[in-house]
Amino acid sequence: MYARGMSQRDISSTIDDIYGFMLSAEQISHITDSVLDELHEWQNRPLKAFYPFVFVDCIYVSMRGDKGVSDQAVYVILGYDLKGKKDVLGLWMGDTESKHHWMQVFDEIKARGVQDIGFISMDGVSGLEDGAKSIFKNVVVQRCIVHLIRNSLKYVPSKDYKAFTAQLKKIYGAVSLRAAQSEFEKFCETWSKYPGAIRVWKDNFRHVEQLYQYGSDVRRVMYTTNAIESVNASFRKVTKQGAFQSETAVFKVLYLRIKELYKKWKGHSIQNWAIVMNQLCIDERVGQMIRKYSAL
Known part of the structure; x- marks a missing residue:
């Protein structure tokens, strides 16, 4: 008990x-x-x-x-x-x-x-x-992707959470580094009105780029925190x-x-x-x- x-x-x-x-x-x-x-x-x-x-x-x-x-x-x-x-x-x-x-x-x-x-x-x-x-x-x-998302959401109004996180997923879930970099450029342009959130990702984008040195299943283990969260x-x-x-x-x-x-x-x-x-x-x-x- x-x-x-x-x-x-x-x-x-x-x-x-x-x-x-x-x-x-x-x-x-x-x-x-x-x-x-x-x-x-x-x-x-x-x-x-x-x-x-x-x-x-x-x-x-x-x-x-x-x-x-x-x-x-x-x-x-x-x-x-x-x-x-x-x-x-x-x-x-x-x-x-x-x-x-x-x-x-x-x-x-x-x-x-x-x-x-x-x-x-x-x-x-x-x-x-x-x-x-x-x-x-x-x-x-x-760096844990989930924690980076949480840190950046501190600078985003709740009404934009869903759209903001959906576009982030296109970055760390991209099929290649080049695609991730392209999505990141779009992300920075779309959400430039929240510079604090953009700064979190610019300061840590090397951790996203680092993921693409490995296969997609390895990347998924590294950015998925279900086990430790559980x-x-x-x-x-x-x-x-x-x-x-x-x-x-x-x-x-x-x-x-x-x-x-x-x-x-x-x-x-x-x-x-x-x-x-x-x-x-x-x-x-x-x-x-x-x-x-x-x-x-």
Whole structure:
């Protein structure tokens, strides 16, 4: 029940309805604390040597401190392995705006066994790209297209959202780089009345151009964030119950949720994974990684 987002009060009420006795919040917390050793083991478990794709995103949770309640970011790192299987590599809180912090995060991932990462899709958080590249020299960092869309929509009236995003899709969904560049020129001309939105895309258009170094199915994996969005949506169901007292309390409830996700993912791989792998093999950089780690 706790893993499915029920508050301690709701759990106590449900148990009373079914079994006829009440549990205090302290008793429920003590019961769920039994997972802490398992959580610690999960946080430090060995990882695969190579992940073709890694996605970094965050959710915000309410934390209660000396100065009251504030929202803090919990960063989630999701990886796809060579078989197209999904895994949550870990959860992190802290000073997420510094290169030093992200160096520590990726150094921890490396210490747990990861030797190479093909691509990292991220939301543009300061310091992440430099921190990742300082540990994994050959990684390609890709700005998340969905986050760029959200950032640009801040400068667009809601009445134009549909038309604006439809024209954006013609850019990152184009059949070739030349077609994408042509669509981008049309886009800039059509929406020039919203210079803030245009600036978001001009500043980051290299991340769109970068996509076209790879096949269409690889591009789709890189710009489609359904998997990480689904993970975060699942997390939000269990973090909306109120303010947390500590990082441990946050990680405990998220880990219990991750266990539920693992059950859903078991036996499933990413759609069209064989095609994705074939397109990756064509690229010299990633192809070498695939051959190296497939042989292990």
